[in-house]
Amino acid sequence: MYGISLVCFATSYTAALGLEVWCQFRPRRILYFLGLLFGAAGLATQSVYLAFQRPVGWMLILAWVLAIFYLYGALHYQRLAWGVFVLPVILGLLGLSLLFGPEADQLSLPDASFWGEVHAALLLLAAVGVCVGLCxxxxxxxxxxxxxxxxxxxxxxxxxxxxxxxQMNRRAIDWSFPLLTAGVVIGLFLMIQHPLTAWTDPRVLSTAVLWLTFLLMVVLRYGWRLRGRLVALLTIVAFLLLVCCLVLGHSLRGGAT
Amino acid sequence: MNLLAVGCSHRTTPVAVRERLGFREDQLPRALDALTSRLDCEAVILSTCNRVEMYVGRVLDHPTRSTALLDGDALAGFLAEFHSLPIEEVRPHLYVYHNADAVRHLFRVAASLDSLIVGEGQIAGQVKTAYEMGQKCAGPGPMLHALFPHARRVAKRVRTETGISRGHVSVSSAAVDYVRQVFDHFGDKTILVIGAGKMGELTLRHLRRLEPRRILVANRSPEKAASVARGCGGEAVPWERLDEMLARADIVLSTTGAPEPIVTLERYRRIAAQRDGGPLVILDIAVPRDFDPRIHDGETTCLFNIDDLKRIQEATLADRRKHIAPAEAVVEQETQRFLKEWRRRRNGPVIERLTQDLEAKREDVVRNLFARLNGRLTEGDRKFIEYAFVKLQNQFLHGPISALTEDQPADASGHTLLDALRKLFRLRE
Structure with a gap:
């Protein structure tokens, strides 16, 4: 892995965040480009790390997708404080990954079959939507x-x-809910066919709570035409539940390795 | 260089005097013609609501028909005569800048450092128009043809390199800044205009540039509503349907002259209950205010009144003041650059002739010397002698050329160093 560790790209993202904050209060082109450079360097090293690292962690992949999202936003909205909100989420995910160890959040598929992979991919995409919604x-x-x-x-x-x-938050929910629902449904079928995981497993329960939170958000948004602050707060709750889904199961099973 | 800037501005002269000294557009050709022929000079007149200035110049080594001195009194006399005013009334209000100071003054004016609102963009255009008008009337000569385009470049440099023109300084344009914090695209938005105040018209002009889907106008007087609606391409709605329209609108611009708030908190709560769209931005620029300030929650209802808009104006001006020093530095740098370029341009042909003359003489002397010493010199000796003569020529020319590139004012008789050099070295024209 060319000596690349999680700390390498976490440091790059931290430097990018520092420069982004500095740039907000002292707008200079050089600070913006330096921030972008550190962000891109972090993404590149994380990509190399993920390509060679086994097992692959959920939170690391989520952080990687969000890093792409950060770079897109930083290039597209050059004068906005995009990174100030996205980079802490990335760093938070990396911190959790570091805290709970690489095995803690590894992709645990209920079934290694094609449908097992589809289930995992759908849940991952839904999780990306939740993170975008959070930002x-x-x-x-x-x-x-x-x-x-x-x-x-x-x-x-x-x-x-x-x-x-x-609009960005609404789109994130609109995309995430069907993906999450499809992922949960496939997971249910897989559990019925191959009951490897107990129904009372904390991950299963927290995923069910996450799905119900999303359902509540969709009902409030489209049924009651609710917008604004409450939807934003519910999205934050959904993100916290997502984090619970990712770390709770492992910590209840015996803590970080 | 013999350049003069004479005029008055909002800094020195009350508006009552300025308006009497100003030149209407139709008067300018006659004024330029009279000025250039009377003083045998090149001229540009800049006349705006905040300043009346005459820039006149005469290239020193050019023969002149006029015996009139180019000074503040001559120009004050012209201004007084043109406007049929006694010179005693005019002269005390005028400032006079000579040569480098005149260049600096024009650059400061063009860069909007001398404007009533520092950093406003209009003056650069007015300077350009004044120069173009001068060109039409054959006012500017070689000096002003060099000066005015340079002033335009200075204005552009100051605008791009400093933050002097950043932000909005008018209340009406500041309103758009607030609206943009809430909305992103306006093609699906409805603007409701309540009342028909003058400030409202200006603000509406800025809001219309956002290209909203619909503009509704409500006024107690249906005739006034129809008139405003016609002017802005909107549609008039009856005053009785105000609540219904408020429930539908995305942006409200209120400018009535009502002595009491027309929308109280209780009334607005009833309206808000009917709303099912996104947030509502209310620009209440009426005094006294039309909307109860308690309706502002920063999310579903964003209410900005005249004080909020003025805060933007004050903050922008404070920000601009921070950029005055860097802008002045740019002006100073450009002034020195212009003066240096001007001297080089004016003295270039003389320096060239002087150099060519001495070179011809040197080559002649060296050729004669080599003919006399033919056969007794090695190739190395010849090269050394040639080098020594070139060095002597350069040392000899260094003094006069350096003196020419420094600013040399004419003496009392109008003679310059350039004239002296021509005479001393018998340079041909």
Whole structure:
């Protein structure tokens, strides 16, 4: 693995975050490009790490997808505080991965068959949606706070408009819910066919709670036409449940290795 | 260089005087013609609501028909005569800048450092228009043809290299900044205009640039509503349907002259219950205010009143003030660059002639010397002698050329160093 460890790319992302924060308060092109460079370096080293590392961790893959999302946003919304909200989520996932050990969040498939892989891929994509929703929700809440305080335009952290953030969160939920539902349904069938995991397994239970939270969000969003802060808060709850799904099972089984 | 900038501005002169000294567009050709022929000079007149300035120049080594001195009094006399005012009334209000100071002043004006609102972008365009008008009337000569395009480049450099023109300084344009914090695209948005104030018209002009889907206008007077709607391509709605329209609108611009708030908290709660769309942005620029300030929650309802908009204006101006020093540094740098370029341009032909003349003489002397010493010199000796003569020529020319590149004002009789050099070295024209 060319001596690459999790600490290498975590350090790159931390440097990118520091530069991003600095750039928000002292806007300089050089800071922006340096931040981008560190972010890209982190992504490159993480890619190499994931290509050779076995077993592969859920949280590492999630962090990797989010790093791509960060670079896309940083290039697309050059003047906005994109990284200030996305990079801490990436670092949080890397921190959890480091805390619980590489085996803690490894991809545990109920079945190594084709459907087992589809189940895992769908859950992973749904998890990416939840993470994107989390970033959008955090930015939404911050933007709403800025508006409530009537912060002068262009002062403080620069963010997309309230409308754009609400739309981003809505899309993340719209994409995640069907993926999560399909993943859960396939998982149920696999469990019925090959009962390797108990129904009371904390991962199964927390996934069920996560799906119910999503269902609640969808009902509130489209049934009750609820928008804004409550949906953003529920997305944060969904992310916390996702983290629980990823780490709870292992910690209840005996802690990090 | 004999350049003069004479004029008055908002800094030195009250508007009552400025408006009497200003030139209307139709007066400018006549004024330029009179000025250039009277003083036998090149000229550009810059006349805006905040300043009236005349830039006149005369290239020193050019023969002049006029015996009139190019000074502040001559220009004050022209200005007073043109506007049929006593010179005593005009002269105290005028400032006069000579040569390098005149160049610096024009650059400061073009870069909007001398404007009422520092960093405003209009003045650079006005300077350009003044120069173009001068060109139409054959006002500018070689000096002003070099100066005014340079001023435009200075204005551009100051604008791009410093933050002096960043942000919005008018209340109406600042309103758009707030709206953009909430909305991203406007093709599906409805703007509701309540009232028909002057400030409202200006703000609406800025909001219309966002290209909203629909503009609705509500006014107690149906005629006024129809008139405003016609002017902005919107549709008038009856005042009685105001609550219904508020429930449908995405952006509200309120500018009524009502003495009491027209939308109280209780009334707004009833309206909000009917809303099923996204957030509502209310720009309440009426004084007294039209909306109860308690309806602002920063999420479903964002209410910004005139004080909030003025805060943007003040913050922008404070920000711009921080950029004055870097902008002044750019102006100073460009002033020195212009003066250096001008001197080089004016003295270049003389320096060239002087160098060519001495070179011809040197080559002649060396040729004669080599003919006299023919057969007694090695190749190395010949090269050394040639080098020694070139070095002597360069040392000899160094003093006069350096003196020419420094600013040399004319003496009392109008003679310059250039004239002296021509005479001393018998340079042909």
């Amino acid at each position: 959008a929700s955090l930015m939404y809440l911050f933007r709403a706070w800025q508006l409530r305080a009537k912060t002068l335009p262009g002062r403080g952290l620069r963010l997309p408009s309230l409308e754009r953030l609400e």
